Amino acid sequence: MLRRRQKSLTTFASKISSELRFVIKALKIDPEKRPNKIIQKLSDYLMNLKFFKKMNQEDRGKILMLCSKSLKYESHFAGECVFRQSQEANKFYILLEGTANVVKSKDTRSTVIKELEKGESFGERALMFNLPRSATVKCVTECHFCTLKKSEYRKILGSYIEKTFEKVSKVLSDLPFTKGYSKNAINNMIYYTDTKHFSKKQRVFKQGTELDEVYIIKSGCFELYRKLRTASCKSLAKLPLKSIHVASLGTGELVGEENLSKNNSSKYTCVCSEPGEILVVNRESFFRHFIKGKESQEALNNYIHNKNAFREGVLEQILKVGNTEPPKPKPSSYKDIMVSSLTPSSKIQVSKVGQLKTDRSLEDMKHHKFLKPLVYSDPRKLTISETLKANSCRNLFTRIKLE
Numbered sequence: 001m002l003r004r005r006q007k008s009l010t011t012f013a014s015k016i017s018s019e020l021r022f023v024i025k026a027l028k029i030d031p032e033k034r035p036n037k038i039i040q041k042l043s044d045y046l047m048n049l050k051f052f053k054k055m056n057q058e059d060r061g062k063i064l065m066l067c068s069k070s071l072k073y074e075s076h077f078a079g080e081c082v083f084r085q086s087q088e089a090n091k092f093y094i095l096l097e098g099t100a101n102v103v104k105s106k107d108t109r110s111t112v113i114k115e116l117e118k119g120e121s122f123g124e125r126a127l128m129f130n131l132p133r134s135a136t137v138k139c140v141t142e143c144h145f146c147t148l149k150k151s152e153y154r155k156i157l158g159s160y161i162e163k164t165f166e167k168v169s170k171v172l173s174d175l176p177f178t179k180g181y182s183k184n185a186i187n188n189m190i191y192y193t194d195t196k197h198f199s200k201k202q203r204v205f206k207q208g209t210e211l212d213e214v215y216i217i218k219s220g221c222f223e224l225y226r227k228l229r230t231a232s233c234k235s236l237a238k239l240p241l242k243s244i245h246v247a248s249l250g251t252g253e254l255v256g257e258e259n260l261s262k263n264n265s266s267k268y269t270c271v272c273s274e275p276g277e278i279l280v281v282n283r284e285s286f287f288r289h290f291i292k293g294k295e296s297q298e299a300l301n302n303y304i305h306n307k308n309a310f311r312e313g314v315l316e317q318i319l320k321v322g323n324t325e326p327p328k329p330k331p332s333s334y335k336d337i338m339v340s341s342l343t344p345s346s347k348i349q350v351s352k353v354g355q356l357k358t359d360r361s362l363e364d365m366k367h368h369k370f371l372k373p374l375v376y377s378d379p380r381k382l383t384i385s386e387t388l389k390a391n392s393c394r395n396l397f398t399r400i401k402l403e
Helices: 002-014 018-027 036-046 057-070 124-129 150-156 158-173 183-190 283-290 293-321 362-367 390-395
Strands: 072-076 081-083 091-097 100-106 109-116 136-139 143-149 193-198 203-205 213-228 242-249 269-282 335-338 347-352 355-361 397-402
Touching: 018 036, 018 072, 018 091, 018 143, 036 057, 057 143, 057 150, 072 081, 091 150, 124 150, 124 158, 124 183, 143 150, 150 158, 158 183, 158 193, 158 213, 158 269, 183 283, 193 213, 203 213, 213 283, 213 293, 242 269, 242 293, 269 283
Parallel strands: none
Antiparallel strands: 072 143, 081 136, 091 143, 100 109, 100 136, 193 269, 203 269, 213 242, 213 269, 335 397, 347 355, 347 397
C-alpha cells in the first residue's frame, strides 16, 4: 500500500510544470528560513493568480510579500476532499493547479454549487465569521494548493477580505428584490457569487446566446446593444443588421435579466465600456437563494417588466424613423429617459411617471422635492444619496423635457 502511494506521488509530481515545481519547493521551505530571493520569485509567480490579480495595486504589493513569506503547500489526489461540510475551519486556500468542486449537502441531496479553477481562493467565509465549513470541497483532478493558517489569514488578509465582502454585500442589499433581507441572508448569498473582471471593450455576452447565469454589476460601466434592421419596407429581410445602443448600465444593475422569466436567448449584446467587475450567479442558485417569498419574486418581476418596457420603447422610437440613433424630441414634447444619461448643462423638466414636478437646471436638482438630494461628480454620471440609493437613480424612469 505504501509503495503504491509513493508511486502515485511520483506520477503526480511528473505531470506538473517546472515553474510550479519551483513554487512547490519554495512553499515547502520553513517560512522563518525562507530566503528573500525565493520570496521575491514566489511573489512574481503568485501575482499572476486570479486571487491576487483582482486586487488594486495599493493592496496587492504588501499582501503579496506577506503571503510569499507565510504560505505553505498542500496537495490532494482526484476524488479526495480538502475539507468537509460542518468541519471546523482552520485554513485559507488558493488553488495553484487543478480543478475542484464546492459541494453543498442538505438532507440526502448533494449539489455542486461552484467549480474552482487555478488561481481561485476558498475557505475565507468560515474563517471571517468564525463558522464551521458551509460546504465540502472535493478535488476533480489532482490539486495543488497554497494555504494560510487561521491566525496568519486574519493578520494578512482579514481586513482586505472583509472590505471585499462589504462591497459585495452593499451591492446585493441594494437590489430591488432583496429589501428587508437580514445581514446573515445577504452574507449567505455572497457564497453563491463569482466575481469576473472585464476590461474596456470586452464582451460579456453576445445577442442570441442562451444565458444560464445571472449578472449583477459590482463596478464599472457596461453598454447594451441590439442588432436590428431599421428601415420599414417590404424587403426588410434584405437590409443589413445595424447595432443599436439601447442602455448604459452601472453598479447594482442586473444584466441579461430579460431571460430570467423565460429561458430564452439574449436579446442584447453586452460590452464593457469602463473596466469593472460583475457578480455572476448560477441561474438555479439565484432562484433558490436570492429570491425568497412572493414579495421578493414580485419585486423582481416588476424590475424586469419596467426595464424591458423602457428599452422596447427606445427601440420602437428608433425603428419608426429608420435610424440607429434615438430621435431628438421636439421642443414641446417629452420622452422617457434614464436620469444617468443627463449632463450638468441639461435644462430639464422632470416628472415621476406622469406627475409633473418643476422646471429647473441640473445644478438645482439637488434641492428638487422628488430627487433631493442629487449629487454628481462626473458629467456623464449621476449618483444619489439619502432619499434615493445610487442604483435607484440609474433605474429611475422619468419624463424629461429638453429645453
